[in-house]
Amino acid sequence: MNETRPPKTIATINFKGGVGKTTVTWCLGDLISTYGNSNVLLFDLDAQMSLTQAITLNEDGSLFRKFSDWSTRSEKKEKTIFKAIEAYTGKPGFDFGVNYDFIYQITDRYHFVPSVEDLYWLELDVFDREKMQGFIRDILGKITWSKNVPDYHYALFDCPPSFTLLSYSVLSVCDLILIPVNPDFYAVKGVPLILNTLQLRIEPFPIPKIAVFMNKAKPYAGNMTKESRFYWSQVERVCDQAAAKAGLKVKCLDTPIYDRVAIKRAVTSGGVPAEFVNDFKNLWKGITEFLDE
């Protein structure tokens, strides 16, 4: 008998926009489903729909016919993530079946739950905020036990750059919070911003492990520039303080993703660009080692 296990869950978050959350989340999912032979389920929880649009747009800007048809069917059958939330916070019991009308198949192993515009109004529409905390846990439970979809090894969440009800729900249940930072003050500021308040916000749930890495690092002679290294040293210091003062399990992954032009087309061109594969493999190695500790 096959043993059904819930997927390992990783949430990519930084309250500063533009640090590369979406691209990194997509690339990691593509990497482990393509090179690691894992089944990956990717969630776009950002109402801005950047990931959804990037995945479903061709380079020329037109929607893939396949996704367009799927999306129409999904909405018609009321199988969007917003409808799932409505079902969860509405009537007692969580009457929402999980199948391929809810989950879109990008490839055989890489599956996707897209965002919808309705998420913009989620904060206004959902009245039972406390109940909302358990939504991601319970929808993952449904996915895990569903016979209609495969067992997923990993669930990746692209979170919005703010503390919304959905990010609240993800952070309360995930195994790992992944924080990309950039070599600039505002992006690095996102680290203490999250660490300072996380415990307070998601109590009584335990704090997940937190991994931080440098994204869009400026390269110089095979290493980071001094400016990038300065900001990275500040990140390390803040993480050390968080570990020492609050006992948070924080790890700084010394596997930067360098700033190169090709990464901008990583999602729309359909795969991790060749020159980035090793960087992302190194990052993923650091993530899994930390998850297994």
Added chain:
Amino acid sequence: MNNEFSEPGEEIKRVAEEISLLRRDIQTASAALGRIERRLKVAFPNFPTKKKELHEKKNSTKLVSSKNAEELKAIFNDLVFHTQNGGDSAFAAKIGELSDEDIVALAMEVGISSRNRLSRSKATDGVRKRVQEAMQLQFEKK
């Protein structure tokens, strides 16, 4: 109705004429400068003419910090600590203890510039900015 703006073709023609005039002016000025230089060379045969040589000589006399990256990092952390407790006057006092070359090396170490030809004041401003940033990047348990 008259079009008060010139057509793209006309605009290109006008710009080309202006560039041609500018080129002629530059050639005239360059020729005049060349003539002046030749006259000066005749009048002062021993005068060093190449600015670059002067510059290299100046650089070779410039002192270089003897501090390594670890030492500079320790100085930076010390600056952050003192500024946190004593404000800008403490920063100024600590900076005052450092030589020009150490401040420039410190500015380079924290990524303000990759050139060691920074002035003391510019290097100090850069280090102050980094110290302020470091002070704002703190974990505070809520």
